[in-house]
Amino acid sequence: MGLFEPGRLGHLTLPNRIVMAPLGRARNDPDTRKPGALSVEYYRQRASAGLIISEATHVSAGSVSRPGTGAIHTAAQVEAWRRVTNAVHDAGGRIFQQLFHLGRKADPDRLPGRQPPPAPSAIAARGTLPGPQGPKPFPVPRPLRLGEIAALRDEFGLALVNASSAGFDGVELHAANGFLIEQFLRDDSNQRVDAYGGSIAARARFLLQLVDAALEVFGPEGVGVRLSPHFDIDGPGASDPALLYPYIAEQLGQRGIAYLHVIEPDSIPHPRKIAARLKEAFGGPFILAGEFTRDSAEAALAQSRADFIAFGRPFIANPDLVARFRQPEPVLNPTDEATWYSGGAHGYTDYPTLAQTLVNAG
Template identity: 65%
Template sequence: MSSPLHQSAALGALSLPNRIIMAPLGRARSDHDNRQPLPRVRTYYEQRASAGLIISEATHVSAESVSRPGGSAIHDDAQVEAWKPVTKAVHDAGGRIFQQLFHLGRKAHSSRLPGNALPVAPSAIAAVGEVPTADGLQPFPVPRALSRDEIAQRVNDFRLAVRNSGRAGFDGVEIHGANGYLIDQFLRDGSNQRDDDYGGSVENRARFLLEIVDGAIAELGAARVGVRISPHFAVDGISDSDPVALYSHVARELQARAIAYLHLIEPDAIAPQKRLAPRLRELFKGALILAGEFDQDSAQRAIEQGRADFVAFGRLFIANPDLVARFRQRAALNSADEASFYVGGDQGYIDYPFLQDLRSKQPLTA
């Protein structure tokens, strides 16, 4: 009997050959000036096409959302054209790929924004910590609170990015509602202290996410839309007073929209009594992807126990382009070179050895 990780399963409009998902991984290998993926990006994703589903690196939906040099974007025609060879290469290799879409919100820095503008957020509350800039680490700036009309424009930015993802050949999109970025900033009451219909109650704070999801559904259909959330994330000071109520409401509303999947960052190390996956699975009947430092054995247990339908792997996919084959054969894994995670060219990006390459170099025995 095959491992649950290697069993096929449906995810929205797709039939996946296994339950091993490549997590979104920002590797900063796109062009520094126009944020178009370079040829090495095509190779990187093509190498990993055996994953049940690839979720691309977080991709900016507008010029107002700008991260480190080399981050990618999908808000203009040139970027769309540059992504087409990437999706074609993945499809030609037998794979499937969604594009993750995001907006940094308050986690951007004025030095990288057009006109050195202030970053935007639901409320004028700075993230805690520092952001890398050309002049070294700088404190996160106090952002400018969006007006209601400006919120509508950001919703539209996401919708246009979804349309561009479809034009570029992606099989679907993942709306990045996690990790303290703009959507997450609206969701949580520690960063959202508005007194209009985008703040206050759980229903109001979830409105921004749900309007973005509705726009994505209008463009691609519900079966090609996923959402990522991170209830346990608190690195930059983001917080919520009642995460169970918040994410229960989100799960119910996403179920009503029948989207393809909910992607939950909930490490296996989270104590069972603090896990939200059991509650969210009661409310959301689509596919549930779990992520958070899983290894092969813990991922298999999560699926066997019914905690998830799929498990996403990040660091393991960085160092092991053939992770699916290595799991199947219980083979040794390459170690990741952390120094090259976010900087550099091909090294530490597309030069990790495949299992077959290692075996071909082994000396013959008598």
């Protein structure tokens, strides 16, 4: 199997195995958190990807961080996202929406009433939040009461219906990178002693309940999940990843969801690598992400380590990454980190296409 072989994913047939990884770019309206014309253009430019997974999108007003991150809990936001999905579809592409809640990583200064953000337990993330006066430590969060967990599930439920109304082909639940769903999974952030903490099954309960809610809206063909078993930037991580993550993969496999998406960079030492076990335990379409090049992606597909490969930073700087990868010796624009979250068109919609680069070189 190669990068340019079509592949089945849920109800979609992707024309290639190249997935655009979710990438928050902070270009939404700072007040309404709606995507505007610039984001429509950004996603349209990248529609040749086999599948686009949208930037992480907040499910509620209780999940807020830097200005410009997107949300999908109001009718106006749904309307704005519909322009994005229409543009991608009109350009021949496919797009899932990544949904998330920040949990303990929300910024209390931006939350209604300036309260501490909700999380499974009162344990602060390691590290800092960006603020107008410079970085500040993550807050100690407020542990969720049981009834509040049900309310949070309802918030996800509304966002799922909204994502469907906005025309997304499916949703990806963001259970990675230290945000709320992962905070439930990991025992360094979840020390609850009720139905949502303690055993692996209890820690996975919140995620699986959200998956079941997503199945009701999209059916199994329109639901994906992202996991990051090696993420340890904001704390030591789960004490038992080799048991926790295969359990989750197996549970997701039983539900027959469209795909499992795992971040496992090549640089992870071999004895800690777990993706192969997760792929086997899941048994369905498997997307692998993390530091891939065209050639390492081809190798991973050839060795059946993945069915699809997600590219993050290469898609920031190369709207036509698929066309570039078709070249015998792909030449990629380098990504400019200074413009990842800077706002505006520069570093967002103005990276040159291959054709423009060749004209300029000629």
